Amino acid sequence: MREGIFKKLFFRGETKVPLLRWLAMLPLELYIGEHLLEMLSNTASYNHEMTTPRINNETNGWRRPLEDFVPATLFNKLLLNSIIGLLESKYISHYQLIKEVVPDDTNEKKEAPQPDGRYELNHGNLHLLTELKLTYNTTWVAFNCTIDLMVYVVTNDLATTLLAGALVEFVRRFKL
DSSP states (O other), X not given: OOOOSHHHHHOOTTOOSOHHHXXXXXXXXHHHHHHHHHHHHHTTTOOTTOSSOOTTOXXXXXXXXXXXXXXXXXXXXXXXXXXXXXXXXXXXXXXXXEEXXXXXXXXXXXXXXXXXXXEEEOGGGTHHHHHHHHHXXXXXXXXHHHHHHHHHHHHOOHHHHHHHHXXXXXXXXXXX
């Protein structure tokens, strides 16, 4: 069985990303990570730029700049550079979930020219889509339980504890 991704989410391993930057990316990843995974999985087998299928190719998935894999929301537009940094540092280098595309298909060269720096889902690591999603959800549940416990210990009020839990869940689910 493969090694779980939970440890890889929190620990840098042999990556060259500085510790403070890694720690700064963690809340952003936990907040937006599930939506990034949805975007990757939704575009993994579709490519609207192609008029003909790629024959003898590993995938027909979306091959776009990293910016196109970020869901278009107000929050994401404000933090686009940080999210791109997250994708480069963690999703490309650390998890190897995304890979840069080297145009070698003759059909692809006949299509409209694309800017350099196009990326696609690394189909060799498809299992990480599910594993990362489970890890993100587990982390949010643990965070919510911790907040609930702390609020209950401080206030000894069940209504306030439920309100705190609902607020954490609201932040997790509703991203502007």
